[in-house]
Amino acid sequence: MENKGEPILVDDQLIARYLSGEANPDEAIAIHLWLETSENRLYFEKLEIAWNASFPSRTPRDPNIDEAWSSIQGKLKSDKQIQIEKSSDFFKSGWAWKIAASVLIASFISSMVFIKTNTSSPLRHLAIANKGQVEEVKFSDSSIVILNKGASISYPDIFDETFRIIEMNQGEGFFKIAANKDRPFIIHTPIADIKVVGTEFNVALSQDELTVSVVQGRVIVLTPKDSSQLDVGHSAKVRSNLQGIEVAEFEEANNWGYATHSFVFKDVPLKEVFKDIEKSYSFFVDVRNRDIENCKLTATFVDVTADKIISLIAETLNLRVTKNDNHFTIEGKGCP
């Protein structure tokens, strides 16, 4: 992967360089990432205030994103015709960066966008799970990833002989990798790489943090400076600013209920139960009586549908359920 050298350390010198307009693009990215932490922001602001005080009329106002968007949108509309014409001969054009975006017509993948890229390796696809929907992608080796809402990966049409390599760009995915010792499966992310031979594990990627949790088998997590082998029941956390890998036992297996549709609850108040369930399926739960949320549930659900899980819970706790579109309404006596 490009751009994966030494991580950039944000220090006073880099901040000064940034403020005086000397930061290169990678450094600017590092600074902006670093500024997402409020502690860092406070520190930065003190230096920025001193910098601005030394030339008050050069203190920047905030960018006006709304105005900018309307101005761009105006252009967008008037350019639409050109846009479509251009994209039709895109496949024929001979750029080094020959990328063609396309949407497969098949309806079952209607909410996904595939982008084919012709680089040196065979065909690549980009899969994005659009908001509000979980998507399953099957690779050429019959490994599977279930992408949570908003996640995106890119992967080749056919895997290479020696490695099975994909890239994960953002979001969360639950991987079920077909066992093949001779062809390791590698996931590149902007923060770290993940290497396996055949396992089940969950990957949650945010802008500055990666969490890998192993449900079955064994997983190796690699950063430029560190590597860690994970066994079942463990998760590794890597932050983009620190290159170390933190390993811990995980407790919240319900986090990847979106993929497994399986949940374990041990004496958990319904309020929490519903939160886990809502996160995993595309529906909402309303309770008529707040006391219902106090009721505690101990149960294990394996590969259940939303309707099934809600009706099982209702039955167990003697509650009534009505369903309206993607809303379940629950009525009943509740618990003190």
Added chain:
Amino acid sequence: MPDSNQHIIPVIRMDGEEYFRQVFNSHYSNLCKYAFTIVRDMDEAEDIVQSMFLKMLEKNESLKMVNDVKAYLYRAVHNYCMNKIDYLATRRLYQQERILENANNVQYPEVFPTELEDSIRAAIDKLPGQCRTIFIMSRYQEMRYSEIAAKLGLSVNTIENQISKALKILRADLSDIIKEY
């Protein structure tokens, strides 16, 4: 390789647009802030970032942002800004030459913008000799680190150190004054 093109239609406008909007929303402000540090004018910075996004659309380049969108955008903005200041730098050169003829004089009274309050002016004046000269060249004469280094016969690294040092001193010295802002 199977010919899968036959099942593929050109990009559906909506999806591209949606994606573009997402990218725009998540990066516009930060890109403008970054551009500002280089061109030192927010109107200019916003113009640059907007025209970059528009150019990208025109050239259908939004599609190429597949691998690392963020890195691509920052690089593009950096290029636009550098082009802009190259032009400004040429225009500025003449003016600098004139000021730098007196580079060995310790005083640069004329380089401070008139708006500066005495307290701030005093704080800057109190910076140690070379540190002060370098800070003034960077902040008020708007010279690049490399330009300053060349003019003073120093390494860029030294310039970096001195600017960072100046900033730290100013933060400490100005902390009382700044509270009143």
